[in-house]
Amino acid sequence: xxxxWLVYAIWLAVVVYLSIAAIGAKxxxxxxxxxxxxxxxxxxxxxxxxxxxxxxVVDFAPVDPVLSSVGLVLCAAGAGFLVWARQxxxxxxxxxxxxxxGHELITSGPYRHVRHPMYTGGLIAAIGSAIVCGGAFVFLxxxxxxxxxxxxxxxxxxxxxxxxxDYPAYKQRxxxxxxxxx
Numbered sequence: 001x002x003x004x005w006l007v008y009a010i011w012l013a014v015v016v017y018l019s020i021a022a023i024g025a026k027x028x029x030x031x032x033x034x035x036x037x038x039x040x041x042x043x044x045x046x047x048x049x050x051x052x053x054x055x056x057v058v059d060f061a062p063v064d065p066v067l068s069s070v071g072l073v074l075c076a077a078g079a080g081f082l083v084w085a086r087q088x089x090x091x092x093x094x095x096x097x098x099x100x101x102g103h104e105l106i107t108s109g110p111y112r113h114v115r116h117p118m119y120t121g122g123l124i125a126a127i128g129s130a131i132v133c134g135g136a137f138v139f140l141x142x143x144x145x146x147x148x149x150x151x152x153x154x155x156x157x158x159x160x161x162x163x164x165x166d167y168p169a170y171k172q173r174x175x176x177x178x179x180x181x182x
Contacts, residue, residue, distance in 0.1 A: 003068040004133040007075050011129070014079050021086060025093050042147055046139035067131065074128025082121030085110045097154040105163045107170050113179045116155065119148040120177045152176050
């Protein structure tokens with residue numbers, strides 16, 4: 001049970017960090033309320049679905065401390081990678097897929113290896129969380145995974161419009177989510 005509490009603590013720390021770090025972000029050029037509600041709905045659904053009797057099969061937590069330790073390490077590593085990527089974006093970060101005022105193309109730090117490292121970190125953290133706690137984190141992995149994959153395509157299109165001279169070459173030399181895997 002302590003492993004699950006540690007997973008929740010890691011996610012709470014990430015959410016608090018992202019909320020505080022958002023204060024200095026550049027303004028979006030237009031609002032994207034539907035995207036924000038979609039993400040919120042997915043998170044709420046992930047934590048409600050395991051309570052339906054039909055989904056009892058995913059309401060588990062491994063009792064093996066070695067497996068739980070591996071999941072916890074994945075969760076912490078993914079969260080750390082997510083935070084590193086967010087810090088590197090600085091004021092160019094947005095909760096939604098949106099153009100920013102004074103938008104800059106960031107290609108250093110974790111962005112040197114993958115174009116969407118925050119999603120990479122989030123997925124790794126969600127995999128680790130699902131291993132440790134099961135239940136809501138299994139649904140979170142599935143729902144966020146789908147949202148993140150949609151966002152990868154949407155962000156690539158947005159960046160191609162924002163940076164038509166630089167983004168195609170950047171896209172060619174980096175992978176979307178996993179280094180060395182197209």
